[in-house]
Amino acid sequence: MTNPLSVRGMARSRRRQREEALWESADTFEAVCDLTARWIEGGLIHHPGYGADEVDDETLPIRDTLVALNRAGCLTYGSEPADAGDNLYGSTGLPWRCRSNMFAWIAEPRLLYLLDDVCRSHGLWMVTAPAEHGTITDGYYWTLEADGQPVDVAHADELEAPGRDEIWFPHEAAAEQVLAATWVRVIDPDFDAGMRMWRALDTVARIRARARWAAV
Numbered sequence: 001m002t003n004p005l006s007v008r009g010m011a012r013s014r015r016r017q018r019e020e021a022l023w024e025s026a027d028t029f030e031a032v033c034d035l036t037a038r039w040i041e042g043g044l045i046h047h048p049g050y051g052a053d054e055v056d057d058e059t060l061p062i063r064d065t066l067v068a069l070n071r072a073g074c075l076t077y078g079s080e081p082a083d084a085g086d087n088l089y090g091s092t093g094l095p096w097r098c099r100s101n102m103f104a105w106i107a108e109p110r111l112l113y114l115l116d117d118v119c120r121s122h123g124l125w126m127v128t129a130p131a132e133h134g135t136i137t138d139g140y141y142w143t144l145e146a147d148g149q150p151v152d153v154a155h156a157d158e159l160e161a162p163g164r165d166e167i168w169f170p171h172e173a174a175a176e177q178v179l180a181a182t183w184v185r186v187i188d189p190d191f192d193a194g195m196r197m198w199r200a201l202d203t204v205a206r207i208r209a210r211a212r213w214a215a216v
Contacts, residue, residue, distance in 0.1 A: 075104055
């Protein structure tokens with residue numbers, strides 16, 4: 001008698017192989033954005049830069065926003081909603097809190113200007129590399145505090161985009177387009193703002209989608 005667990009395991013393995021081939025054939029920035037959106041919403045189980053089949057539970061409240069942003073041409077990476085807890089990384093015993101924040105690559109200038117405008121109108125911090133845009137061009141910022149003290153302090157003009165060895169997209173043409181894009185970090189300065197930043201980013205995705213429909 002065939003073991004049903006073994007059958008499911010083989011089916012999942014074959015599915016993963018098919019999806020690996022999808023990523024390997026994605027040769028444009030837009031194709032990578034589309035596959036990232038499909039993975040975030042649960043349509044794919046393989047992402048070459050992530051060590052799990054699906055997003056973390058903490059990402060679920062912002063999943064729809066991330067999907068919409070990727071479909072709008074904003075390639076997201078390392079997004080976190082605002083959160084707080086009693087133990088910093090479960091080891092120090094210090095109370096901590098984290099600001100909503102998101103890393104992304106943006107290849108199209110019009111989308112970059114739109115994001116800049118929305119961040120300014122909603123009071124959000126935006127830092128870029130190269131540092132040609134953004135609401136913060138000087139001074140320090142951070143997203144994480146432990147016992148009221150900043151943890152990940154960074155200077156606005158020191159944001160560094162990932163290098164080729166940190167970009168996980170297998171197709172060289174897509175990787176080159178990602179390297180040429182602007183690396184962006186968006187942060188809500190208010191630790192207690194809840195979903196404010198993500199509602200603002202929803203606006204970016206909606207405006208971008210309307211612009212694309214109007215251009216058809």
